[in-house]
Structures are given as structure tokens and as C-alpha cells.
Amino acid sequence: MTTKDIANYESFSLINSVTDLSHKINKLFASDLLSNVMGNTAEDDCLITMLNNINVIGVASLNDLSCVIFSQGIVVKKELIDKANELNIPLFTTKFSTVEAIIALSKWDKK
Amino acid sequence: MSDFLEEYPIERNDIGNAGTIASLTKRELKKRGFNPDFIKRVTIGVYEAEINVVIHSYGGFTKVHISDDFCEIKFVDRGPGIPNIEDAMQAGFSTASPYAIENGFGAGMGLPNIKAVSDEMTLESTEEGTTLSMKYYKNQ
Numbered sequence: 001m002t003t004k005d006i007a008n009y010e011s012f013s014l015i016n017s018v019t020d021l022s023h024k025i026n027k028l029f030a031s032d033l034l035s036n037v038m039g040n041t042a043e044d045d046c047l048i049t050m051l052n053n054i055n056v057i058g059v060a061s062l063n064d065l066s067c068v069i070f071s072q073g074i075v076v077k078k079e080l081i082d083k084a085n086e087l088n089i090p091l092f093t094t095k096f097s098t099v100e101a102i103i104a105l106s107k108w109d110k111k
Numbered sequence: 112m113s114d115f116l117e118e119y120p121i122e123r124n125d126i127g128n129a130g131t132i133a134s135l136t137k138r139e140l141k142k143r144g145f146n147p148d149f150i151k152r153v154t155i156g157v158y159e160a161e162i163n164v165v166i167h168s169y170g171g172f173t174k175v176h177i178s179d180d181f182c183e184i185k186f187v188d189r190g191p192g193i194p195n196i197e198d199a200m201q202a203g204f205s206t207a208s209p210y211a212i213e214n215g216f217g218a219g220m221g222l223p224n225i226k227a228v229s230d231e232m233t234l235e236s237t238e239e240g241t242t243l244s245m246k247y248y249k250n251q
Contacts, residue, residue, distance in 0.1 A: 032215060033215060033216075033218040033220070034216055034218075035159060035162075035216070035220035035221055035224060036220065038155055038158055039224045039227075042151075043147070051215045053126075053214050053215050054127055055126065055129060055215060056215065058130035058134070062130060062137060062154055062158060063151075063154075
């Protein structure tokens with residue numbers, strides 16, 4: 001699965017202006033605690049979170065994550081979108097809960 | 112290559128800039144050709160320590176020293192100190208403020224994570240301040 005596959009999935013919307021969506025996704029990782037994300041993600045992982053905070057983008061950049069998905073339909077703050085554009089990190093939103101998003105993407109990946 | 116020695120200030124509650132030192136350190140390690148696992152260990156440790164100074168202290172500074180075969184980072188803050196280091200080292204123990212928790216911090220994993228990723232870690236604390244040193248060796 002790549003970030004382009006997520007962009008093509010109707011329940012997920014790309015919300016920033018990153019044009020390169022060729023990043024391969026290593027694994028899905030869900031957490032709203034940044035220490036947990038920092039210590040347990042690896043390069044090319046996809047983070048699913050409800051944490052609407054600029055440090056999410058910082059951690060995504062530090063750990064070279066492929067993208068971030070904000071669950072439960074939250075309206076992502078502009079400062080996160082601007083920072084993610086600067087760092088070339090695709091951001092998505094979905095109305096799915098975090099668990100629903102994991103299930104949906106796992107099924108999609110097995111197609 | 113000559114050693115990299117830098118000192119960075121850290122401001123209290125400056126959550127917007129938290130992670131900057133970890134990012135700069137990571138960039139320098141990459142430039143010097145350290146392997147990805149080493150870089151990841153150092154980045155995690157620096158990030159966690161940086162966050163601790165931001166959310167728990169009155170502010171302080173960091174000294175980063177990168178040599179050909181090791182990396183040593185010292186964090187010094189101006190208090191109020193850690194009342195019980197043994198408690199603070201337990202995974203899940205946290206005294207973080209609601210402000211820190213709202214921002215995704217305060218899981219109580221900072222110091223245990225640093226201990227886990229570093230090769231050497233020393234922590235000293237009084238009401239006047241806390242000093243945390245961590246060292247990473249290239250070949251361990």
C-alpha cells in the first residue's frame with residue numbers, strides 16, 4: 001500500500017498539498033501519545049491519531065513516517081497543514097474512528 | 112571529521128519548538144554517516160529529554176557532542192527538580208500538567224524510553240535543577 005492508495009480510498013481525504021504520493025506504507029500505527037509514537041514507529045509507518053497538535057508533524061518528520069491520518073473527522077489545525085506542506089508529509093482525514101480506519105485500511109491492503 | 116559541539120537553549124512550555132534539538136541532532140548524525148539504528152536511538156533519547164525540559168522545568172539548555180564513535184548529550188534545567196527519581200523512572204508514572212497532556216505528552220514514558228535507548232544515562236536532581244546525561248556508542 002502507498003499513500004496514493006489512501007488518497008484513492010473514498011473514506012479518506014488528502015487535506016494538504018503534497019503531490020508526491022508514492023511513499024510506501026510499512027505498517028499502520030495508532031496512538032494519541034507522542035512518546036509512544038516516537039518510541040515505536042519506524043521509517044515509512046503511517047500514524048493514525050486524533051491528536052491535533054503541531055508536535056504530531058514534528059514526530060512524523062523525526063521518524064520519517066510516510067503519512068498521518070486524523071481519525072473521527074477532526075478538523076486539522078492550519079499550522080499542522082502548513083508545517084506538513086513544508087516537510088512534504090501527506091495528511092489525511094477520515095470520518096472513521098481510529099479502530100475503523102485500521103480495519104478499513106487492513107482490508108484494503110489485502111485486496 | 113572534527114567533533115560537533117553545540118549548545119541550545121530550551122524555553123519553558125515552548126511546545127511549538129519542542130523537537131527542534133532532536134531534529135538538528137538527527138540531521139548532523141545523518142550528515143556524518145551514522146547508521147539508521149544509531150540515529151534512531153539518539154533521536155528518541157534527545158526528543159524525550161527535550162520534551163521533559165519543556166513540559167516539566169523552568170527552562171534550561173542542552174549540550175550536544177558528536178564524535179566519530181560516540182554521541183553525548185547533556186540536558187540541564189533550572190528546576191523545580193524531580194522529587195523522586197525512582198518513581199520518575201517507572202513506565203507510566205507522570206506528573207505532567209493538563210497542558211502537557213492535552214498536547215500529547217505526559218505518558219510517563221520519557222525517562223524509561225531514554226534509559227532503554229541509551230548506552231549510559233545519569234540523572235541528578237535537586238530543587239535547583241536537574242541534569243540528565245546520556246551517551247551513545249557507535250558499536251553497541
